[in-house]
Amino acid sequence: MIANTKRIRETAKRLLREDIVDAVLGFKQGTVPMICQPVLVTRPEDVDVLYWDSFCGVNLANYLSKRKDRIAVVAKGCDARNIVVHTLENQIKRDQIFIMGVPCKGMVDPRKVRLALKEREPLEVTEDGDKIVVMGEGFETSLSKADLLQDNCAICIHRNPVIYDELMGEPVPEQEGIDRYADERKLEAMSADERSRHFQDLVATCIRCYACRDACPLCYCPTCFVDESRPQWLGKSIDPTDTLTFHLLRAFHCAGRCTDCGACERACPMDIKVRQFTKKLEKDVLELYDYEAGMTEETRPPLDVYQPDDPGDFIE
């Protein structure tokens, strides 16, 4: 982590000094434990604000859409794939961006840390190799990072950025023998009614703050369908049907584009496992089109192109 931070600062300074980019998009340390804040650095003398640890879960591709300047961006494996989606969808030009790829061993889920601490409040959280060291009032404890990973990180098989301009650390070994779709198989085994009930229950506490949408780099529509008033696709109250419709449509809109960065789930203030929607569609796209989003700059997402040999047997 310290090594990554050092490398990020050095690279940022060089890129700004040599006028290779106008700005560097990275993270700075947060004001509370277990969160880092996206920051834009434009002057070489300010690079020391940049920081990297296992709480940089925000996907910085979210800040790239429609930017006009030359910009360097710190990107984990999932973020880099998301940037590829952005370039494919003409949200930003590849030659505008300098990807500072960070090989990633997974981001830590602050909720899991809190759960492990029971009711004790973490006041300072640091990292020591594979350990997360937590200090609070009258206690200090060391937890295994592997047990605290965000759900998406625990099953990630693309930890190293597939596309980058420079790496901010040595590549990390990819996880092997991962069962990525255990949850989705459970969903598929359910009857339609059970599945409907499952999803209704899943979003029962949703407060429609749209943080999942707003944290998602793929949600860059100038006007989201939930905000359309003529016609109004969706009611504004917390009617369960409207709420579920929002989540389902958002997920469908991300099908074949989602890189499972987990930003949506991380942002949710009500701890809703919103990845269950997107993950199922990721699995479908993989099975139907043999496609994983953002792995190459050569192929467009399968749902925005037509091929004569597209599978059609799922349409009845």
Add this chain to the structure above:
Amino acid sequence: MDNPYLPYPVRIEEITIETEDRNIKSFRVVFLNPEDEERFSYRPGQFAELSVAGTGECPIGIASSPTESGHLLFTVNKAGLVTSQLHNMQEGDVMGVRGPLGNYYPLDEMEGKNVVLIGGGFAFTTLRSTLVYMLAPENRDRFEEISVVYGARDEGMLLYKSELGAWLLRSDIQLHITVDCSDDPFCQYHIGFVPGITEQKITSAENSVAIICGPPIMIKFTQPVLEKVGFLPEDIIMSLENRMKCGIGMCGRCNVGADYVCKDGPILTLAKLNTLPKEY
């Protein structure tokens, strides 16, 4: 406790298509319960929330004058959800009116002064209210000279045409109507934009107050014209618009700085506006 969100039921008595493009209609409405009319006691410059059950509400300036009893008049440009639905309604239909809302033109303070009304496009509505009020026999003597500059894109876009004709014949107001352009070689109006006509016709700020109501671009270019003649920011009065829902200063969206357009406005002097962020 009175419920400030509950509209008074009204019936649409008459619908007038005001403009050639049919995009602006005037709705004359009467209260279903006569006692509601008494409760709805208003002054020129105020607005109301027009309520269409099943669609929603929209804030519209009151175009009728308190001196015209028995009905209310609203002139509505078709723009959003509710105004579009209003345009689909028929004479005899029932809808709701909630208000009166907001503050009003300081007509009492303008007594004994020359009054200049400057309006553009479909924003002439509350100026109509003001003009009708001031021209009422019981009020006309309270004001000195009344000058009006009113402009629209073309002749077909002028509101209240029959009334304009009658006002043009009166000697106790100076009415200057202008259109941006005209194909008619016999066009009876001035041709040109409101700021230019204002510059020609309003040549003194002596003992005068100006009310401006119109699109932002008109206001932007008319304001310096008035200031040049000597109008102080305190004597230039404007009517603001912002998206609104509650109309009573509670729902939080129409604020400009700490002021709510719906409750502390919509009528503000330029002097006051100069102290507020430009969030309108």
Add this chain to the structure above:
Amino acid sequence: MKLLKISKKDFSDVLNRLKDSYRLYGPVRKGNIVDFAPIEDVSDIDLSFQNSRLSPKSLFLPQSERMFEYGLDPAGDEAHILKEASKDYSPKAVIGIRPCDAKALELVDANFDTPEFRDPWWVKARETTTLVGLGCTSPCSTCFCTTVGGGPFDDAGLDVLLTEINDAFLARVLTEKGEKLIKAANTFEPAEEELVQKATAIEQEAAGKIVSKVDTSRLAEIDTLALHGADFWEDVQFACINCGICTYLCPTCWCFDIQDETHGRVGCRMRNWDSCMFPLFTLHASGHNPRGQKIQRVRQRFMHKLKYYVDTYKMGVACVGCGRCVQHCPVNIDIRQVCRLMNEYEGKVPKVS
């Protein structure tokens, strides 16, 4: 003010008795989240929480609330005429509300209960609800109530304040509504001096635990336009994703939307929470948007809480220091930092263009 005590083992009985005369609401744990909910079984009440995830404002301003009902069938009686939706305003008691959240209700009263207009639903809900507060013996590190006019045992807005002392509660009965509730509970005994002293010690200790502080002393004197034009907003807003978390979790955010919903030939007018973070909040029908940019929306939220409210009501800032937005902002926008930037701002009023 009466000082009474109740032992914890009798507390369930008290609650059960209260259920006869009040609809009870209290903190209930679901998964890892504690939120205020109607209480069927008093054993569901969990008083061990630090802060509920959502503030209890929804008990007074529900996220979605029916305002009016109407029929649209032209053949029907009184078609298109709105009628007030019927609601239950029988007495309600909220058990375990935190002092900061109760103070927040008082701050929001200033918006909904004014000399010109009274919001009937807010006012009725407030009038019919008795608030039994639970002081905070172990506040969070993100709590900063003591520097925004409150404290972990502040009694503002409360009818009864409970202080937890080992196996008992000391109850301060603060209002007539509180008296009535205590009478209905019928188990409280006078508190002995020793218990009161213990409580005072606990309360002082708790206040000392609040280390997070803000300074709001200059906010009122700084010019609105100067603050509005300050250069720091650019940095403050950068990370913001314009979601509604801060506004929806905030106990003092009251903004709402009004929407008509219809089903067949009947419908209702609803009000729903809304957020100044959303572009739609201020969008004109013409397409013009006075706060169309993110920086304008972020600035609006902080200016409203820390400047406009201060100037309008002279009741301090519209923030009670509960720390929810600090804890749950997905990009760590921290109101304490923004407050510092605003309070320390020395810039001049920009020239009127």
